[in-house]
Amino acid sequence: MASLEISKIDENAVMSEWTNIRYEIPAEGVARITLARPEKANAQDYTMLQELNEAFDMAAKNSEIRVIILAADGRHFSSGHDLSATSTMESIEAVGTWCHFDAPGAEGYMATEAEMYVGLCWRWRNLPKPTIAQVQGKVIAGGLMLVWPMDLVVCSEDATFSDPVVAFGVNGHEYFTHPYEVGARLAKDMLFTGRAITAEEAHRAGMVSRVVPREDLESATLELASHIARRPMFGLTLAKQSVNNTLDAMGMYTAIQSAFGLHHVGHNHNFRLHNSLVDPSGMGVIRSEA
Numbered sequence: 558m559a560s561l562e563i564s565k566i567d568e569n570a571v572m573s574e575w576t577n578i579r580y581e582i583p584a585e586g587v588a589r590i591t592l593a594r595p596e597k598a599n600a601q602d603y604t605m606l607q608e609l610n611e612a613f614d615m616a617a618k619n620s621e622i623r624v625i626i627l628a629a630d631g632r633h634f635s636s637g638h639d640l641s642a643t644s645t646m647e648s649i650e651a652v653g654t655w656c657h658f659d660a661p662g663a664e665g666y667m668a669t670e671a672e673m674y675v676g677l678c679w680r681w682r683n684l685p686k687p688t689i690a691q692v693q694g695k696v697i698a699g700g701l702m703l704v705w706p707m708d709l710v711v712c713s714e715d716a717t718f719s720d721p722v723v724a725f726g727v728n729g730h731e732y733f734t735h736p737y738e739v740g741a742r743l744a745k746d747m748l749f750t751g752r753a754i755t756a757e758e759a760h761r762a763g764m765v766s767r768v769v770p771r772e773d774l775e776s777a778t779l780e781l782a783s784h785i786a787r788r789p790m791f792g793l794t795l796a797k798q799s800v801n802n803t804l805d806a807m808g809m810y811t812a813i814q815s816a817f818g819l820h821h822v823g824h825n826h827n828f829r830l831h832n833s834l835v836d837p838s839g840m841g842v843i844r845s846e847a
């Protein structure tokens with residue numbers, strides 16, 4: 558009987574196309590994906606998200622990799638979605654089942670966010686290998702959508718986390734797991750006030766696994782990854798899936814989808830009132846409080 562041939566990715570060919578991220582193997586069994594757009598505080602456009610997805614796939618399909626770190630260059634982990642981005646869905650290869658991204662009305666934009674935001678986050682959350690976010694500086698709105706799908710979070714003492722997009726007339730960012738991440742009370746506090754919670758506050762709330770000095774962030778994360786990578790792959794996969802299944806049994810996926818529907822009520826309300834997906838006064842409110 559012929560053995561099943563696993564298709565091998567030509568990693569160098571895939572990586573040569575990337576302009577927003579890096580991929581390295583800093584220790585045995587560990588892949589590190591790095592957001593490499595520090596001049597833009599690692600703001601995400603669709604191209605960066607597609608590259609990230611390819612990198613996660615690459616690490617997941619490489620049988621020598623057991624743990625994946627998601628890190629970022631520069632002072633800040635990520636300022637969120639790049640509001641000045643010009644990339645469109647035309648240049649993106651969808652990996653989910655959503656389509657009709659250019660349809661008029663609510664249809665096209667909802668499909669776009671379902672594919673690029675909720676869809677990719679959920680895909681990464683369910684990768685069958687442990688993932689660790691390595692976080693410094695500010696994490697704002699869409700930045701949380703890269704941190705929260707990871708299994709563990711190591712951050713430096715200067716890290717802060719915020720989702721101020723209620724000022725834009727929507728409920729929060731699209732991957733709405735806030736109550737699962739920080740608890741209902743702190744989730745409402747973050748959303749209502751738009752304030753940034755500190756690393757220590759996030760640690761107390763259980764959102765962050767370890768807080769370390771800034772100069773130790775990279776080594777502490779790598780040490781944790783290498784420690785985990787010494788365990789059997791399948792055991793790790795089963796442990797991860799068991800915890801994720803527990804969250805799913807608590808309604809996590811349904812809650813995300815429910816909030817996503819409300820998020821699009823917000824977008825459509827704004828469109829009817831302001832002819833814009835977001836309330837245009839939002840940026841002024843956020844800047845005045847920064």
Ligand code: ZN
Pocket residue numbers: 670731820824
């Ligand atoms: Zn949105």
